[in-house]
Amino acid sequence: MNFTETDEQLALRAAVAELGAKYGYSYFLKQARSGGRLTELWQEAARLGFIGVNLPEEYGGGGAGMYELAIVLEELAAAGCGLLMMVVSPAICGTIIARFGTPEQKQHWLPKLASGSSIMAFGITEPDAGSNSHKLTTVATRDGDSWVLNGRKIYISGVDEAEAVLIVGRTADAKTGKLRPALFAVPTDTPGFSFRPLEMDIVMPEKQYLLFLDDVKLPASALIGDEGAALLQLFAGLNPERIMASAMATGSARYALDKAISYARERTVWSVPIGAHQGLAHPLAQVKIELELARLMMQKAATLQDRSADVGADQAAGEAANMAKYAAAEASVRAVDQAVQSMGGNGLTKEYGVASLLALSRTTRIAPVSREMILNFVAQNSLGLPKSY
Numbered sequence: 001m002n003f004t005e006t007d008e009q010l011a012l013r014a015a016v017a018e019l020g021a022k023y024g025y026s027y028f029l030k031q032a033r034s035g036g037r038l039t040e041l042w043q044e045a046a047r048l049g050f051i052g053v054n055l056p057e058e059y060g061g062g063g064a065g066m067y068e069l070a071i072v073l074e075e076l077a078a079a080g081c082g083l084l085m086m087v088v089s090p091a092i093c094g095t096i097i098a099r100f101g102t103p104e105q106k107q108h109w110l111p112k113l114a115s116g117s118s119i120m121a122f123g124i125t126e127p128d129a130g131s132n133s134h135k136l137t138t139v140a141t142r143d144g145d146s147w148v149l150n151g152r153k154i155y156i157s158g159v160d161e162a163e164a165v166l167i168v169g170r171t172a173d174a175k176t177g178k179l180r181p182a183l184f185a186v187p188t189d190t191p192g193f194s195f196r197p198l199e200m201d202i203v204m205p206e207k208q209y210l211l212f213l214d215d216v217k218l219p220a221s222a223l224i225g226d227e228g229a230a231l232l233q234l235f236a237g238l239n240p241e242r243i244m245a246s247a248m249a250t251g252s253a254r255y256a257l258d259k260a261i262s263y264a265r266e267r268t269v270w271s272v273p274i275g276a277h278q279g280l281a282h283p284l285a286q287v288k289i290e291l292e293l294a295r296l297m298m299q300k301a302a303t304l305q306d307r308s309a310d311v312g313a314d315q316a317a318g319e320a321a322n323m324a325k326y327a328a329a330e331a332s333v334r335a336v337d338q339a340v341q342s343m344g345g346n347g348l349t350k351e352y353g354v355a356s357l358l359a360l361s362r363t364t365r366i367a368p369v370s371r372e373m374i375l376n377f378v379a380q381n382s383l384g385l386p387k388s389y
């Protein structure tokens with residue numbers, strides 16, 4: 001067990017922090033409020049090799065792991081400019097394709113995902129299924145050598161920026177008629193594929209979409225990997241998703257905490273700075289402790305994930321990734337709430353820029369998997385308790 005990062009990891013952290021400082025929260029906010037995107041930051045991060053740091057070197061990636069990708073997102077979020085699509089494109093989609101794609105699929109998708117020149121969104125959530133992925137009704141039927149996909153998806157992030165969406169659907173078993181999960185790479189310009197923005201009340205540049213798949217005809221090569229391996233593929237993508245959501249949440253928590261402490265050190269309304277009052281100092285110290293605990297679990301999850309890529313032991317990584325995501329979301333919600341509180345009225349002004357993080361920090365409790373579904377997972381898998389649903 002080693003609790004110190006390598007020289008390479010520390011250098012990566014420092015380099016990403018430098019890039020983050022160049023853009024910062026003012027850039028993020030400006031793009032979010034004007035309906036813009038984080039394109040310049042994405043492109044610069046990609047040029048520096050940060051976006052595909054986890055993807056295989058033979059496809060132009062950095063050849064490192066989820067640990068390093070999480071460093072990138074955590075440092076950008078800590079500078080106030082986290083890139084949500086990193087959770088999706090290199091982490092979920094890149095991991096799944098690198099592990100399960102056919103040689104042609106790897107050759108087609110990985111170089112552009114690694115270079116950041118192309119973004120792939122991820123669509124699992126459906127309006128009527130919600131957290132219950134057993135109720136997914138997006139179905140692919142065979143039509144000769146092709147597939148025809150029909151269904152609806154909701155809350156899918158970044159579809160406007162994406163070349164394709166990795167869609168979680170189901171295929172019907174020809175003999176039994178039973179539906180089995182299957183993953184399809186669906187280019188966003190495929191006829192029959194359309195999307196409409198959802199009006200969200202989150203201050204964030206990346207937008208969420210409703211997807212409509214009406215008789216979307218896809219070549220056989222759109223089905224990722226082996227038809228029978230979809231569940232394994234999904235799990236391979238979901239751990240990175242949770243680790244990266246933790247990185248975004250812990251980074252944002254660091255950003256909010258930094259704002260609060262620099263304010264609390266300066267602002268004086270009695271004889272000492274407000275940070276000297278235990279009523280403010282203790283909750284901030286508590287946030288710091290909870291944040292560091294969350295980071296530790298995220299780092300454990302990423303380490304296990306990077307090892308499991310070799311030995312196929314995803315289960316321990318899954319437990320840690322779920323726990324990390326839970327802890328990171330809680331730390332982020334508390335950090336932002338306490339930052340607002342510590343700054344009094346200024347905590348709610350546009351100028352001080354922390355109130356705008358409130359909905360964003362709440363998002364991490366809901367997406368990509370809700371707090372309650374993580375508690376269900378831990379209750380059932382770690383504690384062996386029975387299921388209520």
Ligand SMILES: Cc1cc2nc3c(=O)[nH]c(=O)nc-3n(C[C@H](O)[C@H](O)[C@H](O)COP(=O)(O)OP(=O)(O)OC[C@H]3O[C@@H](n4cnc5c(N)ncnc54)[C@H](O)[C@@H]3O)c2cc1C
Nearest residue numbers: 122123124125130131155156157367368369370372373389
């Ligand atoms: C900003 C944002 C971006 C997103 N991006 C994507 C994306 O890119 N791709 C994608 O596929 N999805 C995306 N999502 C969807 C997200 O994954 C879902 O919102 C989330 O999984 C919860 O599903 P739901 O909203 O349908 O809630 P529901 O499933 O309807 O749940 C509502 C509430 O009931 C609780 N609940 C449900 N079942 C149980 C149970 N058995 N026990 C206890 N409590 C339960 C939930 O925890 C929640 O609190 C995004 C969502 C948001 C908000």
